[in-house]
Amino acid sequence: MDKIIIFDTTLRDGEQAPGASLNQKEKLEVAQALSYLGVDVIEAGFPISSKGDFDSVNLIAKTIKGPVICGLSRSLKKDIDAAAQALKPAKRPRIHVFLATSKIHMKYKLKKAEGEILRLAVEAVSYARKFCSDIEFSPEDASRTESDFLDRVVEAVIKAGARTVNIPDTVGYAEPEEFGKIIRRIKENVPNINQAVISVHCHNDLGLGVANSLSAIKNGARQVECTINGIGERAGNASMEEIVMSIDTRKDIYAGLKTGIVKKNIYKTSRLVSKLTGFLVAPNKAIVGGNAFRHESGIHQDGVLKERSTYEIIHGEDVGFQVEGLVLGKHSGRHAFSERVKRLGFHLSEKQLNYAFESFKELADKKKDIFEDDLRTIIEDQMRVIKAPLWQLLSFEVNSGTNIAPKSTVRLKKKETSLQDSSSGDGPVDACFKAIDKIIGIKGALEDFRLEAVTRGKDALGEVSLRLKVEGKVASGRGSSTDIIEAAVKAYLDAINKIEK
Numbered sequence: 001m002d003k004i005i006i007f008d009t010t011l012r013d014g015e016q017a018p019g020a021s022l023n024q025k026e027k028l029e030v031a032q033a034l035s036y037l038g039v040d041v042i043e044a045g046f047p048i049s050s051k052g053d054f055d056s057v058n059l060i061a062k063t064i065k066g067p068v069i070c071g072l073s074r075s076l077k078k079d080i081d082a083a084a085q086a087l088k089p090a091k092r093p094r095i096h097v098f099l100a101t102s103k104i105h106m107k108y109k110l111k112k113a114e115g116e117i118l119r120l121a122v123e124a125v126s127y128a129r130k131f132c133s134d135i136e137f138s139p140e141d142a143s144r145t146e147s148d149f150l151d152r153v154v155e156a157v158i159k160a161g162a163r164t165v166n167i168p169d170t171v172g173y174a175e176p177e178e179f180g181k182i183i184r185r186i187k188e189n190v191p192n193i194n195q196a197v198i199s200v201h202c203h204n205d206l207g208l209g210v211a212n213s214l215s216a217i218k219n220g221a222r223q224v225e226c227t228i229n230g231i232g233e234r235a236g237n238a239s240m241e242e243i244v245m246s247i248d249t250r251k252d253i254y255a256g257l258k259t260g261i262v263k264k265n266i267y268k269t270s271r272l273v274s275k276l277t278g279f280l281v282a283p284n285k286a287i288v289g290g291n292a293f294r295h296e297s298g299i300h301q302d303g304v305l306k307e308r309s310t311y312e313i314i315h316g317e318d319v320g321f322q323v324e325g326l327v328l329g330k331h332s333g334r335h336a337f338s339e340r341v342k343r344l345g346f347h348l349s350e351k352q353l354n355y356a357f358e359s360f361k362e363l364a365d366k367k368k369d370i371f372e373d374d375l376r377t378i379i380e381d382q383m384r385v386i387k388a389p390l391w392q393l394l395s396f397e398v399n400s401g402t403n404i405a406p407k408s409t410v411r412l413k414k415k416e417t418s419l420q421d422s423s424s425g426d427g428p429v430d431a432c433f434k435a436i437d438k439i440i441g442i443k444g445a446l447e448d449f450r451l452e453a454v455t456r457g458k459d460a461l462g463e464v465s466l467r468l469k470v471e472g473k474v475a476s477g478r479g480s481s482t483d484i485i486e487a488a489v490k491a492y493l494d495a496i497n498k499i500e501k
């Protein structure tokens, strides 16, 4: 079997998506999940871009064992130095160097001619090789680069020591057949190509990121760069789960090819990334959307009951998705709970398990039936607030109705002190947010607010995800409760705690 190397760039290109920014702890959490998912390479960030990015790459390099840990770098010595420094603790580091090669980029962005670009690319790769043997080079905007020049760059960087050459469709302009031909040409024309792995990195501006990646695989690419849920710059990057499941489902077409992805961890990882970035997954999103394995029409349901393969090409449970199975109730004990947590694929410490079990019991008092998605939500929430947050909710009261101006009183705890204030607002949620602002002495601007029911039924758990801006700093927050105002207040505090650390 030929292995397709899965290079995950959720933490670098994915995190470049407007509004997706993650803090260091969240990045580590995603990196851990990616390692459980079985990715081969984690592109952990762009170390020169900020101190925060440098520290996150460094922490991931120190903590995550297993996958190759990669840092991005322009073709500049100071970038390469920063990447090498951040990656120092990694067991298997990779420096990913890039430089644009298309006419448009060379003329308008870099203002350099072909000869100079070629020289800079070779110099950068040779310099990076002084720090580690695993070097990847990307000719940025490769799909719009003159074919002769692209082939020459690829040959030169391999000669300089690059072990992976990544062909990016930077602006998502390529079309599958055309992109496949580029890969085939490189594979057949570049004399030293057998000394490097051909990789591809496809953006989704025309909705073709996955199709282009798969076409490249058919034509000889053996590494794909992708992100969880397809998040990334503009319309995003090729989605990992779609590529992996295409290869797995269409074994007839991708004969002899496999990935190392642990399929049953796909859904869980998708939820985690969605939760932490605040980017909801569309219900109809392939593989990880809430409706991806649900059959609504009577004809389909009838068919599936008679024979699953009539309307199902993938079983939801294969990617860790269960269709609302009733799992536990009020009388379930800690043992049953802990077993279920394990079956859902969560790795909790004893302390985390205790917290999660307490939340489960609280929820079970309010809600008769606890579904698997309820369970996932409370576990995910507990995993994130295990360290006592700076601001904690003690209580809130709201007075709201058809002919009443909404008013709220909120009580918060900071360390051992409890503080209280009241406010009116445009609605009960706004009144609570304003009361919190008064207590903390901030002026929060809400950039996004979404409310979703986690499961069905009137007593469903409501989950709020929002994005908050306070004095130029932006953070996403999540909160869940059977009371949607409480869910909103928790989400607001979650965001504040990230900002006010």
Ligand code: KIV
Binding pocket: 013, 098, 138, 140, 141, 166, 168, 169, 170, 171, 201, 203
């Ligand atoms: O899209 C792109 O070209 C990139 C490169 C840095 C690989 O993200």
Ligand code: ZN
Binding pocket: 013, 168, 170, 201, 203, 233
């Ligand atoms: Zn990109």
